[in-house]
Amino acid sequence: MTMATFRRILVKLSGEALMAPDGYWLDSQILSSLAEDLAQATRAGFEIAVVIGGGNIIRGARMSAAGWIDRPTADSMGMLGTVMNSLAIETALNAAGVPARTMSAVSMPTICETYARQPALHHLDKGQVVVLAGGTGNPFFTTDTAAVLRAAELRCDAVLKATQVDGVYSADPKKHPDAVRFDRLTHDEAIAKDLKVMDTAAFALARESRLSIIVGSVHAPSSVTALLQGKVPSTVVAP
Numbered sequence: 001m002t003m004a005t006f007r008r009i010l011v012k013l014s015g016e017a018l019m020a021p022d023g024y025w026l027d028s029q030i031l032s033s034l035a036e037d038l039a040q041a042t043r044a045g046f047e048i049a050v051v052i053g054g055g056n057i058i059r060g061a062r063m064s065a066a067g068w069i070d071r072p073t074a075d076s077m078g079m080l081g082t083v084m085n086s087l088a089i090e091t092a093l094n095a096a097g098v099p100a101r102t103m104s105a106v107s108m109p110t111i112c113e114t115y116a117r118q119p120a121l122h123h124l125d126k127g128q129v130v131v132l133a134g135g136t137g138n139p140f141f142t143t144d145t146a147a148v149l150r151a152a153e154l155r156c157d158a159v160l161k162a163t164q165v166d167g168v169y170s171a172d173p174k175k176h177p178d179a180v181r182f183d184r185l186t187h188d189e190a191i192a193k194d195l196k197v198m199d200t201a202a203f204a205l206a207r208e209s210r211l212s213i214i215v216g217s218v219h220a221p222s223s224v225t226a227l228l229q230g231k232v233p234s235t236v237v238a239p
């Protein structure tokens with residue numbers, strides 16, 4: 001399957017991208033612009049499922065490294081952060097005229113639907129955007145792994161990681177300005193080179209499920225549609 005034939009996409013949005021320039025966890029203008037971008041992708045004919053990270057709120061590994069809290073508890077807090085971001089994106093999508101519903105891997109029935117595969121497929125078939133919250137529901141994982149897992153479950157054609165950088169580089173471009181961007185990589189290469197734009201578990205699951213991953217910048221104008229249509233730079237990780 002080539003990019004031109006992709007129809008159902010799991011968009012992994014950076015949580016960090018929601019942050020306001022002054023460091024506040026959520027900027028409502030950035031949120032609306034992301035929702036408008038997703039709305040444009042649905043109008044272009046893509047079926048969209050969303051996983052949003054929690055890097056603007058809590059990263060469990062970093063928090064527990066300080067020593068006062070254990071990793072599973074910090075990760076639980078991280079998963080709750082992704083629910084907050086998911087409810088925010090659901091609200092912004094509905095305001096942009098796109099029916100959206102949040103489904104959480106962590107059951108909280110007074111707040112949103114609990115994730116289950118068949119109802120999620122049904123919502124997607126009806127043209128709704130499903131926002132998949134709470135990661136995998138387990139500590140020691142990331143929302144990148146959750147994105148690949150849900151993409152495989154929900155018969156998505158690809159995962160789009162819309163992040164802070166415009167692709168996968170030979171090293172973290174924020175720390176190594178001389179790093180070189182790859183246009184294309186195999187899953188094996190991404191794992192062997194230990195390219196930390198996504199965790200190894202996510203790449204390994206994508207390899208097993210033969211899922212392509214497009215990595216590109218969330219900051220490009222109309223980034224989701226432009227990335228899916230190959231109009232802006234990205235890296236495609238594919239079998």
Ligand SMILES: Nc1ncnc2c1ncn2[C@@H]1O[C@H](COP(=O)(O)OP(=O)(O)OP(=O)(O)O)[C@@H](O)[C@H]1O
Nearest residue numbers: 014015016053054055163164168169171172196197
């Ligand atoms: N080889 C690499 N190529 C590209 N980016 C890399 C690489 N290694 C590390 N990175 C870093 O990975 C980051 C993106 O991944 P990460 O999941 O941490 O952030 P995110 O997409 O903002 O997610 P969230 O905020 O939701 O956790 C980039 O900002 C970049 O600095």
Ligand SMILES: O=c1ccn([C@@H]2O[C@H](COP(=O)(O)O)[C@@H](O)[C@H]2O)c(=O)[nH]1
Nearest residue numbers: 053054059060075078135136141142143
């Ligand atoms: O399956 C999961 C997904 C996430 N977490 C925790 O949430 C934070 C935020 O997610 P990011 O992918 O880093 O944006 C993550 O650091 C974990 O602490 C989790 O435990 N399980």
